[in-house]
Amino acid sequence: MIFRQLFDSVSSTYTYLLGDVESGEALLIDPVYEQVPRDLALLQELGLRLQATLDTHVHADHVTGAWRMRQRCGSEIALAATVHAEGVNRPLQHGDRVAFGKRYLGVRATPGHTSGCLTYVLDDESMAFTGDSLLIRGCGRTDFQGGSPQQLFASVREQILTLPADCLLYPAHDYRGITVTSVAEERRFNPRLGGDVDLGDFAGYMDNLNLPHPKQMAVAVPANLRCGKPEGEAQVAVETPDWAPLTLRFSGVWEIEPMALLEHAADFQIVDVREAPEFIDRLGHLQGATLVPLSQLMARLDELDRERPVVAVCRSGVRSAQASVLLGKAGFGKVANLAGGMLRWKAEGLPVATDSI
Incomplete structure (x- = not known):
């Protein structure tokens, strides 16, 4: 299997590319609007055909590249069905599978950061993509978009930390440059959700974060409810220079x-x-x-x-x-x-x- 972890420095977002070598089919998790040319170039160089983009949730800090990728390569857009976003080809629910060649990602509902959070688990449970539900030694906030500390605690404990101990966990963000963790590490060392922390500890902590809203929230959330499609009749700027092939x-x-x-x-x-x-x-x-x-x-x-x-x-x-x-x-x-x-x-x-x- 081909696996690449990509990074957007503006929003500190990780985008993940998974490809099946034999078939050439690929999936892209949490693409970023401005990074679509980069992602297209990588797909071309690796000889992969993008089957679908999968967002882990409706992001508040960047605009998804899902619509732009569909415009360029015909890929499907997959997102939680509970979001009811405009333009989704594959509304996902808990227990669904998204295939790429002979491999697939299993879909697990992990609400709490937002009401529509999903975690994607590779078929052999060797890796999982947790979005903002579980970050490295942390988790996403729970104070907007239908978030709930109670839901997030249950989601992480029941759907993510029950995976095999050596399962690698890849979040949607990290602000320190750390790239990966594991179920065993987070069970033991996550200060919010690991060890002997109980629901009362967690909810008390999350209810008193008092964080400002993300700077791009007013723009990003409405755009992501359109899967990244520009508002009205606006179109994407020309991606390829027109002065030469x-x-x-x-x-x-x-x-x-x-x-x-x-x-x-x-x-x-x-x-x-x-x-x-x-x-x-x-x-x-x-x-x-x-x-x-x-x-x-x-x-x-x-x-x-x-x-x-x-x-x-x-x-x-x-x-x-x-x-x-x-x-x-x-x-x-x-x-x-x-x-x-x-x-x-x-x-x-x-x-x-x-x-x-």
Whole structure:
């Protein structure tokens, strides 16, 4: 099985990708609206087909990427049936299963943080995705969206902490950078729900948290009740740049294929970031390319036209990928990396220049 844990630094949200190797089918748990391009790039690179997005609950601190993912790859949207959200393809109830290839996630109702919380348990009970119901050494708040300390205590104790002791638990958030815990750890060390804590202890603690509401709550909750669909007729901003046929890599770098660059070369600034001797070695260089070694790039930005698209080139595509990142951070809005660099360009038999600098 393919498993990836992804992170959104703005909301401290974990998104989880699970894929069945044999069938290529995949599920995505708790996608984040702004991170959809990242998630699509990873699916493409791993050769996976997204069957469904599953949200653990109606989030109050970020907007789900479920609707955007469905628009891009036709995936179903799965969410608790009790939420009655607009646009859900698969309203889930306790005991349901969501399959991906030969594997599946079992659905367990774990209300308490909100009334519509679900925990997803892998078929062999080796891992579970707890949303905000159980965090690492903590739990989600219970003071809005139908939350209840009594319900959450019962949910965690009966549906999560009864899993095998070595079952790994993956939450929807962590604000300290911790990535995973286990049933055994939380049974023993969770200060709110583990050890000898009883319902009176837990409810007394939760009823006196006095936390401010999440900053994005007024926006996030209504949007998530539409599964992330923009309000009214608003549509998603263009995700792929329209100035060239580009592919977004999971690293966050846009790439252009050699043949596409050959066809559109006259429209771009081609910046070769190798060192001077490499520019005229056996690989040659692209006609019209400007040599700006990566070590000098930031000092020579004024030599480049910020309004004209830039394609960075190097031997293999590694240094030029770094150049693309640096140019983007420096305010260049249209930047791409030549996929595979001069090695691939030469391997595809495309024309090169060998004139001196």
